[in-house]
Amino acid sequence: MADTVRTYLLLAWTWLRASAQYPGPLITMAVGAFAINMLDVVAIWVIFEHTPSLAGFGLAEVMFLYGTSSLSFAVSDMLFGNLDRLSQHIRTGSFDAMLIRPASAFVQMAVDRFSVHRFGRITQAVIVLAIALPRLDLPWSRAWAVPPMILCGIVIFSSLFALAGAAQFLLTDAPEVANAFTYGGSTLTQYPLSVYGRDLVRGVTFVVPLAFVNWQPALFVLDRPDPLGLPYWLRFVSPLAALTLAAVAALAWRAGVRRYRSTGS
Amino acid sequence: MITTRGDDRGSFRRRFRGGLILLYLRIAWYGFRRHSAYRSAAFAGAFTNAVFGILRAYVLIALWNARPGLAGYDLADAVTFCFLSQAFIGPMQLFGGGLELSGRVRSGDVAVDLVRPASLQLWSLADDVGRAAYLFLLRSLPPTAVGAALFGLVLPSGPAAWLSFTAGLALGVVVSFGWRYLVALSACWFMDDRGMQSLSLILTLFFSGMVLPLNLFPGWLGDLARALPWSAMVQVPADLYLGKRDILDALGFQAAWAVALLALGALATSAARRKVVIQGG
Numbered sequence: 001m002a003d004t005v006r007t008y009l010l011l012a013w014t015w016l017r018a019s020a021q022y023p024g025p026l027i028t029m030a031v032g033a034f035a036i037n038m039l040d041v042v043a044i045w046v047i048f049e050h051t052p053s054l055a056g057f058g059l060a061e062v063m064f065l066y067g068t069s070s071l072s073f074a075v076s077d078m079l080f081g082n083l084d085r086l087s088q089h090i091r092t093g094s095f096d097a098m099l100i101r102p103a104s105a106f107v108q109m110a111v112d113r114f115s116v117h118r119f120g121r122i123t124q125a126v127i128v129l130a131i132a133l134p135r136l137d138l139p140w141s142r143a144w145a146v147p148p149m150i151l152c153g154i155v156i157f158s159s160l161f162a163l164a165g166a167a168q169f170l171l172t173d174a175p176e177v178a179n180a181f182t183y184g185g186s187t188l189t190q191y192p193l194s195v196y197g198r199d200l201v202r203g204v205t206f207v208v209p210l211a212f213v214n215w216q217p218a219l220f221v222l223d224r225p226d227p228l229g230l231p232y233w234l235r236f237v238s239p240l241a242a243l244t245l246a247a248v249a250a251l252a253w254r255a256g257v258r259r260y261r262s263t264g265s
Numbered sequence: 266m267i268t269t270r271g272d273d274r275g276s277f278r279r280r281f282r283g284g285l286i287l288l289y290l291r292i293a294w295y296g297f298r299r300h301s302a303y304r305s306a307a308f309a310g311a312f313t314n315a316v317f318g319i320l321r322a323y324v325l326i327a328l329w330n331a332r333p334g335l336a337g338y339d340l341a342d343a344v345t346f347c348f349l350s351q352a353f354i355g356p357m358q359l360f361g362g363g364l365e366l367s368g369r370v371r372s373g374d375v376a377v378d379l380v381r382p383a384s385l386q387l388w389s390l391a392d393d394v395g396r397a398a399y400l401f402l403l404r405s406l407p408p409t410a411v412g413a414a415l416f417g418l419v420l421p422s423g424p425a426a427w428l429s430f431t432a433g434l435a436l437g438v439v440v441s442f443g444w445r446y447l448v449a450l451s452a453c454w455f456m457d458d459r460g461m462q463s464l465s466l467i468l469t470l471f472f473s474g475m476v477l478p479l480n481l482f483p484g485w486l487g488d489l490a491r492a493l494p495w496s497a498m499v500q501v502p503a504d505l506y507l508g509k510r511d512i513l514d515a516l517g518f519q520a521a522w523a524v525a526l527l528a529l530g531a532l533a534t535s536a537a538r539r540k541v542v543i544q545g546g
Binding site: 171 | 310312313463482
């Protein structure tokens, strides 16, 4: 484990130094990532220009949900977001090269082309959260749940990226399908789940555990009754959901690597 | 520097005027065929567009439930707008790219394109129209069908609305091409075009109506957004579909931006021809 982390950090540092050779594009891409995600915030702001509450939640609460989801997603995107580009590496044959190097292929894939621009989105999420949190006036008895909630979100999104990567062993020609689950999951959790249809919410609670990224723990933090009437204890299951999904993702990745056949070209 | 021999190009054009139209039609057909090689990628894109359409539709439904009749749309109009905007992503290439040109500028192959006896701009346009036609079939129709099955979408009110929507869709593709062509050609001046690409992405998503319908934008921001070329790509064709805007006014607005962007593109092409330096060897 410690070895894996050290390999990751070493490779990340190598890629960072490589990308620093061209500071111009680096800065424009970081600013671009920051700005493109700000559009989501502008959209929320425009919506609340027309209504004081969306599906029962106010502006500060929606910004809190957006901020926690976005921060979790941004961190896991920085660490593992590259995994969903596996199909490119399979097609060009560079994945073969990773398999024969004396380091984990998973780590090499995740850290490939690591660059500072991946920090752009994190900065944006932190700013939104820093603005939203003080407006909620949370007592410490509930605010303590915020950091574990973000951590669980990171694990869930990272597992989704790993699952998306594992799926690329099958979907070499159609990698975009995976985006519907990774980026789609991020989009879904940016709004209160009470916005969505009942069946969709049950699906993301009990099948793909996206409700545990921020929705269920946020109901505890904001001290709100569940609009769908699901049991109270679900608010505290996020760690369990995150670990389960991580285990599934690890198995899927291993199965994918085992059945992988090089394109041979 | 390339010195183009203007006389030769002129005489070529005079001799082959009839042939040129055939040539561009053929290029459009090749563009269609070339993109049909990536069928599974197009279906994957359609799947993703449909999923995001569903997610965005629910947010709009929540807003319109809170404010029925907001911005002149009823609930069904708003949901239809959402799925239409998702359907436009493929043909209008709202997330950028789609033109081979930007890669050719980076690799330097554009130097060869610039001395060909056919206009680089019209060549790219024909190719892009072929691409748009293919993606319309594979990436626009399926998500719209999903939206119609799940939420029940509005249909245009009559033949006039259908016709004007078709015209608006076609003009929208031309405006989108005009803009992307300028972005791609800008790489001749900036060594790295990624900055321009991401700036273009932000402008396109926000000001086209892709993030939210432009008639929700408050005050001057709404006026500004409705006057800019990007609104010709999503907001105007969608309004033509829903019958929310005067037909001639809407089509005139799109045509004006199409002409303006194509003219700018022609200027940029001739400037690029003087700018490009071919490294010998």
